[in-house]
Amino acid sequence: MSFGRISWVAVSGAVLVAAGAAGMWEFQQERSETLQRAASLTGGDPHAGEEAVVRYGCGSCHTIPGLTQAHGMVGPPLGGFAGRVYVAGVLSNTPDNVMGWVKDPQGIDPQTAMPNTGVTDADARDIAAFLYTLK
Numbered sequence: 227m228s229f230g231r232i233s234w235v236a237v238s239g240a241v242l243v244a245a246g247a248a249g250m251w252e253f254q255q256e257r258s259e260t261l262q263r264a265a266s267l268t269g270g271d272p273h274a275g276e277e278a279v280v281r282y283g284c285g286s287c288h289t290i291p292g293l294t295q296a297h298g299m300v301g302p303p304l305g306g307f308a309g310r311v312y313v314a315g316v317l318s319n320t321p322d323n324v325m326g327w328v329k330d331p332q333g334i335d336p337q338t339a340m341p342n343t344g345v346t347d348a349d350a351r352d353i354a355a356f357l358y359t360l361k
Contacts, residue, residue: 264308264358268321268351275356278349287340291360301340307360314338324357325350 264272276293279285285296289303310319314335317323326333328350331340345353 260359260361264355267358268325268355270348270351270353270355272352272355272359275349275352275354278345278353279356282343282345282349282353284353304357304360307357309361314340321354321358324354328353 261272264270279290280293280295284290284304285293285298287298287300288296289298289305290296291305307319313319313324313327314331316335317327325347327340329345329347330342331338332342
């Protein structure tokens, strides 16, 4: 009797492990596709963009999913950025507009509270790539 119970527990455990592994594989596959799509769309590197977001201190004003140090409440939260229609409420969400906004927010909206932090062209491209990974 206990052999059958042990077998059932072992089989159930194996099924759960296999389902978890399949789910993890699907998550990793989707993440890889998201990173590739963002890089292709912008010409930037999403990983370098994440590092740039940290280096420029974007999390002091914005809440950014996945970044433990990014819980700012001054600017809008950046979760779901990839699906947004507008950037800063005035620009279509295109790679060129995102890069322009990140580099020179006052040049687009002189009334914005977003500071010009001296983002370089290369960093703007990478930051845009990172932002397009935020679903």
